[in-house]
Amino acid sequence: MTEHLTTAQATADTNVAAAVQEADEAAALAAALEERVRNGDDTVTPAQIANARELGTFAQLRADATRRQAEAAKRDARLADLEALKADIDAHTETTDPGQLVDNIYEALLAYTQHFTAHNERVNQWRARMTELGVPKVMSTAQLSADDAHLGLNGHDLYVGDTVYRPIDHKGHMPYQLEQLGAAIRYIASHPTGPRHDQARANAQERINKAKATARSGARTQKGHGA
Incomplete structure (x- = not known):
């Protein structure tokens, strides 16, 4: 009124x-x-x-x-x-096309998928070259030798110095990321404004950070962080 x-x-x-x-x-x-x-x-x-x-x-x-x-x-x-x-x-003039926002989401998901597809292709190419050059199979980075340029194979994982590269099953990987992002969106949507907004924003950011950390660490792991 x-x-x-x-x-x-x-x-x-x-x-x-x-x-x-x-x-x-x-x-x-x-x-x-x-x-x-x-x-x-x-x-x-x-x-x-x-x-x-x-x-x-x-x-x-x-x-x-x-x-x-x-x-x-x-x-x-x-x-x-x-x-x-x-x-x-x-x-009032609508300045944002909701349909375009959907397109943006789709493009982001497509880029996400394409990133891991490209990563897997690189890992597979590296594994093929390492196999061709006779790189030995090892159980840990501690078994790497200077004679093999500190390279090693362990199943699908590639040991390169103190770093482990592994292919990503993004079909199984993406649902986890989407789950975390969905939870973040629900937190914000539940309290877009008001006294509980800051807490909702913090909860959402925590979910986003988890998704980002998983995305970054899943394909490459430094020694001492899951290698």
């Missing part, structure tokens, strides 16, 4: 209250004169009672008029606010 509408309603209600009070006082005056006559007061004249009744009737008519005017004023104020709201809505 706008300040304009609130003020209009408050003013209308105040005017109605004042008019009703005036009508009640006029009616009370006529009733008091009548009661005095019933109690034997012969100083009250018919003209006084008639005038009091007439004043009460007139005051009631004025109260009715004020009430109708107040209702009309409230309607006018509300309609003015509604028209202002409609004008604001009509003037």
Whole structure:
């Protein structure tokens, strides 16, 4: 509710209250004169009672008029606010195409998949070259030899100095990333604003950090960090 509408309603209600009070006082005056006559007061004249009744009737008519005017004023104020709201809505221009946002998400997921596809191709090529050159199979980076340029094979993993390169099953890898990102989005969506927004943002960032850490460490691991 706008300040304009609130003020209009408050003013209308105040005017109605004042008019009703005036009508009640006029009616009370006529009733008091009548009661005095019933109690034997012969100083009250018919003209006084008639005038009091007439004043009460007139005051009631004025109260009715004020009430109708107040209702009309409230309607006018509300309609003015509604028209202002409609004008604001009509003037709005959507600057972001939600469809484009979906395209952006798709492109990001495609780039994510293509990254690991390219990574796997490189790892496979390196493994083929290492196999062709007779690089031995080892169990850990501690078994690497300078005679083999500190290269070694362990299943699908490639040992290169203190680094382990491994292919990524992104079909199984991506669902985990999407799960973490989905949880992050739910945290933000649950409290986009307000006092709990900062905590929701922190929770979302924690999920994002986990997804990023997994994405970065899954394909290449430094010795001492899972090698």
